[in-house]
Amino acid sequence: xxxxxxxxxxxxxxxxxxxxxxxxxxxxxxxxxxxxxxxxxxxxxxxxxxxxxxxxxxxxxxxxxxxxxxxxxxxxxxxxxxxxxxxxxxxxxxxxxxxxxxxxxxxxxxxxxxxxxxxxxxxxxxxxxxxxxxxxxxxxxxxxxxxxxxxxxxxxxxxxxxxxxxxxxxxxxxxxxxxxxxxxxxxxxxxxxxxxxxxxxxxxxxxxxxxxxxxxxxxxxxxxxxxxxxxxxxxxxxxxxxxxxxxxxxxxxxxxxxxxxxxxxxxxxxxxxxx
Amino acid sequence: xxxxxxxxxxxxxxxxxxxxxxxxxxxxxxxxxxxxxxxxxxxxxxxxxxxxxxxxxxxxxxxxxxxxxxxxxxxxxxxxxxxxxxxxxxxxxxxxxxxxxxxxxxxxxxxxxxxxxxxxxxxxxxxxxxxxxxxxxxxxxxxxxxxxxxxxxxxxxxxxxxxxxxxxxxxxxxxxxxxxxxxxxxxxxxxxxxxxxxxxxxxxxxxxxxxxxxxxxxxxxxxxxxxxxxxxxxxxxxxxxxxxxxxxxxxxxxxxxxx
Amino acid sequence: xxxxxxxxxxxxxxxxxxxxxxxxxxxxxxxxxxxxxxxxxxxxxxxxxxxxxxxxxxxxxxxxxxxxxxxxxxxxxxxxxxxxxxxxxxxxxxxxxxxxxxxxxxxxxxxxxxxxxxxxxxxxxxxxxxxxxxxxxxxxxxxxxxxxxxxxxxxxxxxxxxxxxxxxxxxxxxxxxxxxxxxxxxxxxxxxxxxxxxxxxxxxxxxxxxxxxxxxxxxxxxxxxxxxxxxxxxxxxxxxxxxxxxxxxxxxxxxxxxxxx
Numbered sequence: 001x002x003x004x005x006x007x008x009x010x011x012x013x014x015x016x017x018x019x020x021x022x023x024x025x026x027x028x029x030x031x032x033x034x035x036x037x038x039x040x041x042x043x044x045x046x047x048x049x050x051x052x053x054x055x056x057x058x059x060x061x062x063x064x065x066x067x068x069x070x071x072x073x074x075x076x077x078x079x080x081x082x083x084x085x086x087x088x089x090x091x092x093x094x095x096x097x098x099x100x101x102x103x104x105x106x107x108x109x110x111x112x113x114x115x116x117x118x119x120x121x122x123x124x125x126x127x128x129x130x131x132x133x134x135x136x137x138x139x140x141x142x143x144x145x146x147x148x149x150x151x152x153x154x155x156x157x158x159x160x161x162x163x164x165x166x167x168x169x170x171x172x173x174x175x176x177x178x179x180x181x182x183x184x185x186x187x188x189x190x191x192x193x194x195x196x197x198x199x200x201x202x203x204x205x206x207x208x209x210x211x212x213x214x215x216x217x218x219x220x221x222x223x224x225x226x227x228x229x230x231x232x233x234x235x236x237x238x239x240x241x242x243x244x245x246x247x248x249x250x251x252x253x254x255x256x257x258x259x260x261x262x263x264x265x266x267x268x269x270x271x272x273x274x275x
Numbered sequence: 276x277x278x279x280x281x282x283x284x285x286x287x288x289x290x291x292x293x294x295x296x297x298x299x300x301x302x303x304x305x306x307x308x309x310x311x312x313x314x315x316x317x318x319x320x321x322x323x324x325x326x327x328x329x330x331x332x333x334x335x336x337x338x339x340x341x342x343x344x345x346x347x348x349x350x351x352x353x354x355x356x357x358x359x360x361x362x363x364x365x366x367x368x369x370x371x372x373x374x375x376x377x378x379x380x381x382x383x384x385x386x387x388x389x390x391x392x393x394x395x396x397x398x399x400x401x402x403x404x405x406x407x408x409x410x411x412x413x414x415x416x417x418x419x420x421x422x423x424x425x426x427x428x429x430x431x432x433x434x435x436x437x438x439x440x441x442x443x444x445x446x447x448x449x450x451x452x453x454x455x456x457x458x459x460x461x462x463x464x465x466x467x468x469x470x471x472x473x474x475x476x477x478x479x480x481x482x483x484x485x486x487x488x489x490x491x492x493x494x495x496x497x498x499x500x501x502x503x504x505x506x507x508x509x510x511x512x513x514x515x516x517x518x519x520x521x522x523x524x525x526x527x528x529x530x531x532x533x534x
Numbered sequence: 535x536x537x538x539x540x541x542x543x544x545x546x547x548x549x550x551x552x553x554x555x556x557x558x559x560x561x562x563x564x565x566x567x568x569x570x571x572x573x574x575x576x577x578x579x580x581x582x583x584x585x586x587x588x589x590x591x592x593x594x595x596x597x598x599x600x601x602x603x604x605x606x607x608x609x610x611x612x613x614x615x616x617x618x619x620x621x622x623x624x625x626x627x628x629x630x631x632x633x634x635x636x637x638x639x640x641x642x643x644x645x646x647x648x649x650x651x652x653x654x655x656x657x658x659x660x661x662x663x664x665x666x667x668x669x670x671x672x673x674x675x676x677x678x679x680x681x682x683x684x685x686x687x688x689x690x691x692x693x694x695x696x697x698x699x700x701x702x703x704x705x706x707x708x709x710x711x712x713x714x715x716x717x718x719x720x721x722x723x724x725x726x727x728x729x730x731x732x733x734x735x736x737x738x739x740x741x742x743x744x745x746x747x748x749x750x751x752x753x754x755x756x757x758x759x760x761x762x763x764x765x766x767x768x769x770x771x772x773x774x775x776x777x778x779x780x781x782x783x784x785x786x787x788x789x790x791x792x793x794x795x
Contacts, residue, residue: 002486003377003451007365010416015448024494026448026501044668045586047621057574061667063621084629089615090592090663092575096600097615097663099630140620140629142665144590145573297779301771302649302686303694303730320693323732331691333771348775350689351577351596379596379658428656429607455689512775513782 006094013217020205025214027056031207032257037156041164041270049165049186049272053157056211057147059091062157063140066167068177071127071134079126079134083112083158085141085150092146103150108141110196110235111154114225118194118232121162125188129172135184137167148212151223155196159267162190166272185272193267194232195258196225199250201240206250208257222247224254228262231255297514299348300330306343313338318345334455335512348512352378352454352484354426359441361449361486362421362434367410374421377451377484380431384421386410388435418444418488420480440480447478447490450501452508454485459511460504467507467517474524475500495533499524543719547704554716556585560709561755563762568680568770570687578688580770582680585713586670589677591684595660610655614643616677618666638674639664645678645727645737646685649693660690671714672700678727678737683767697763698727698737701756703744708751710759726756730764 002012016026023031035056044050049064071078085108087095100108115121126135139158143150163186170177200210200218210218220240225233231251236242242250300306306328307313315321316339318332330336334345354360354376362374362382372384389412413419420441426432436442452460460481461468472479477491477500487504491497503524510516528534547555558564564585573579576592583589599605616639620627642664650660662684664677675698682696702712704720717723722742729736744752 002363002449005363005365005375007363007375007416009363009418009449010414011418011444011447012449013416014446019494022494026494026498028498044588044619044621045670046623046668050621061619063619063667065621065626067626084620086629088617088663088665089594089661090573090576090579090590090665093594093597138620138626142619142667144665145575147574299772299775299779301695301768302692304768318691329694329731331693332689333686347689349578349687379655380598428654453689510778510782513779515782519782 008213008216012213016214016217017202017205020202020207025207025211027211029209031205032253034152034209034257034261035211037153037265039156039160039265039267039270041160042166042272048167049161049163051157051160051164051270053153053160055149055153055156055209057145058149058153058212059144060150060153060157061142061144062154062161063142064161064165064167065138065140067136067138068128068133068170069136071131075123076131077127077134078123079136081115081121081123081126081137081139081162083108083115083139083141085111085143085154087143087146087150090145091143095143095146104143106235106237107143107150107154110151110223110225110233111141111158113233113235114155114194114196114223115158115162116233118225118227118230119192120159120190120194122189122191125184128170128177133170133172133177135167137162137165146212148215149198149209151198152196152209155194155225156265156267159190159193159195160270162186163267164270164272165189166274183272183274185274186268187271192227193262194225194227195261196223196233197254197258197261198223199253201238201242206246208253222250224250226254226258228259229255297512298336299333299512300336300345301333302331304330306330306336306345313341313343316342316344318347319343347455349453350455352376354378354382354423354432354484356423356425358423358426358483360421360423360482360484361444361480361488362419364413364415364417364419367413367415369410372410372413374419374434376421376423376432376434377454377486378432382421382423382432382434384419384434384436386412388424388433388437389413391437413443418449420444420482420488444480444488447488448497448501449486449488450504451485452487452504454483456508456511457481457483457485459516460487460507462517467520470517470521471500471503471524474521474528475503495531499527499531499533502527544715547716547719548707554704554709554713556713560707561759563711563759564713566763566766568683568766570683570770570774576684576688578684578686578690580680580683580687582676582683584672584676584679585711586668587666587673587676588668589673589680590665590667591677591680592663593660593681593684593688593690594663595688595690596655596658597661599657599659605657605659608653608656610652610658610660612643612647612650612652612660612662614639614646614662614664614681616642616664616666616674618669618673622666622669638677641674641737641739642678642681645698646681646696648729648736649682649696649731650685651691651693654691660685669714671712671717672725674698674737674739675700675725675727679763679767683770686771694729694731695764695767696727696729696736697760697767698725699756699759699763700725701752701759703742703748708748708755710755724752724756726753726760728757728760 220238727737
């Protein structure tokens with residue numbers, strides 16, 4: 001399409017909308033079809049888990065680091081998992097340098113909530129000693145190329161990173177922390193596999209996985225995270241409004257498409273092979 | 276519907292010239308040490324000691340008479356007076372439109388350059404006079420085909436919409452390719468573009484800033500055309516491209532079941 | 535802080551068989567892989583894997599300068615932003631850019647500027663963004679190497695490429711291309727970059743101690759291996775195009791091939 005600009009031309013907007021009405025998209029997808037996911041895991045040697053995920057031309061690299069710290073007083077036997085996102089200026093002329101803006105905070109928050117409320121990360125397994133020492137996990141996402149729908153790519157990227165985790169296992173000995181020589185892997189840390197699905201809305205047309213031009217012209221979006229049988233978080237963004245019936249329909253779609261996608265991606269294949 | 280003609284410019288014929296060697300060179304590469312018989316041409320420079328001609332670009336080496344040129348394979352658009360380009364209006368105020376022309380500077384379109392001269396004569400307070408002093412004619416987000424009136428290193432390019440094939444585009448879609456690949460999309464004497472038009476039945480307008488406007492019968496034809504243009508851009512440095520593209524499009528049409 | 539596995543320095547940087555800890559000889563480069571044009575949105579881009587270093591570089595420009603007051607009326611400006619990902623190093627790095635990143639950004643810009651014709655683009659900026667995703671010693675040399683490729687990929691006129699490498703001294707022996715641990719535990723580290731159009735040094739930093747003889751030897755050693763880096767750069771830029779040429783001419787043997795010298 002045309003070189004990426006802050007303002008999308010009127011003819012491009014008309015073109016996208018008139019074709020969506022005919023259920024046609026320029027990249028030849030159906031309204032409920034994803035672009036291709038390409039996934040590589042454990043690519044960063046300095047990280048304790050990582051993933052390189054592409055969704056069409058959108059690409060996100062995510063890495064996992066850990067620290068050992070004190071638990072929150074109200075959750076004395078649970079570790080912490082935080083998600084951060086950065087929209088790198090290499091990824092698009094639309095991204096600027098500087099502290100995280102709204103878009104990157106939304107990306108991190110939506111991905112974080114999708115994971116947090118899904119019984120995904122087993123925070124109790126991240127406790128080294130109650131009240132004293134727990135693991136604090138940092139899942140940091142970096143956007144390498146931006147071609148729309150960062151949230152869904154980010155969700156898969158963060159999840160794959162956690163699955164590929166290999167964190168040195170520690171115990172509290174007499175002289176402080178000791179390494180047991182074993183690793184906490186994704187097999188121990190990760191339980192449910194929540195996926196987040198984002199839909200765009202233009203007028204009364206709703207479609208899955210908006211590409212960049214679609215994202216730039218759409219009135220708004222809705223992101224729904226779900227495990228195999230439960231909705232775990234919802235985020236509506238932009239100026240669009242959705243009817244109750246539409247939300248109900250999207251709830252159904254999310255479970256149905258999410259389930260198929262979960263099988264297709266088979267993310268458990270990225271479990272760390274480390275001993 | 277308006278009948279658009281491609282804008283073929285002789286200036287860029289070099290790329291299409293089959294005599295251009297297909298030797299790929301990169302910045303700093305020595306093109307010749309025979310400085311007695313050769314002169315540095317486009318995309319080249321003499322070294323400090325004046326003993327070698329070296330390339331400044333990633334491109335194809337070309338020897339024309341006693342000049343050595345490098346035809347770039349990658350690069351950005353630099354406006355020249357007379358260029359026809361596709362512009363996107365990104366801002367406007369009462370005295371001018373600010374246009375994105377895919378160059379380092381935004382182009383300026385003044386209202387007086389959007390109405391034909393002479394029409395205003397003989398009328399008192401005619402609408403054209405109104406047009407001349409306001410920026411009501413176009414809106415932010417409009418796509419215009421404009422001509423570059425003036426452009427130099429220091430001043431912002433001045434644009435006009437008065438002239439043949441110029442003005443606002445309605446319908447269709449605009450895509451972008453690397454500006455140095457545009458001569459290949461046009462082809463020698465417009466051969467590539469004619470082939471594309473005939474086989475995909477789309478209207479195409481190719482401009483020098485790398486932007487291409489197109490409009491066809493349906494999205495299937497347009498999709499095939501867009502894929503073909505991207506393929507031309509990625510294979511711009513190969514020989515026999517027009518024939519291969521023709522074959523590609525005919526095959527794809529059969530595969531996709533479109534006429 | 536990761537308290538469990540400590541980032542300890544080994545007692546010796548050589549194995550019993552005389553090779554370095556990663557199995558290399560003293561004059562052996564780590565495996566290097568380069569790619570160009572991998573970030574579609576950028577005007578030019580490149581990716582580099584140099585040992586465990588994984589670095590992306592993207593170029594945007596020439597474009598209008600933001601903020602506007604930085605623009606110079608007589609020439610364009612080159613701005614380099616070197617950043618490291620939080621997970622690229624042993625201890626998680628804080629997300630905000632630190633002093634080291636700012637210094638390297640400046641050094642890389644100074645190193646690349648001589649090969650550009652900034653005076654032809656007054657009032658504009660060329661922005662080079664370097665993102666280190668994984669770091670293992672020598673990222674400033676790797677950054678220069680990959681940034682030069684990204685500039686060439688953007689089609690920005692350049693007098694030549696720029697290549698860089700570090701030479702240094704570990705356990706009293708001269709080696710090339712220091713890894714992260716060698717950089718930290720070794721005695722001397724001398725990153726050098728060269729602009730090929732005049733074959734002069736455009737980056738030189740040094741901390742440690744060496745005598746004059748050693749310095750001369752280091753410079754000669756670096757020159758030899760800078761050539762290898764340069765060859766990989768040239769090959770990377772060309773191979774993308776040449777492969778396609780070969781593929782299409784194979785398909786069309788009857789087409790008379792011209793220009794293949």
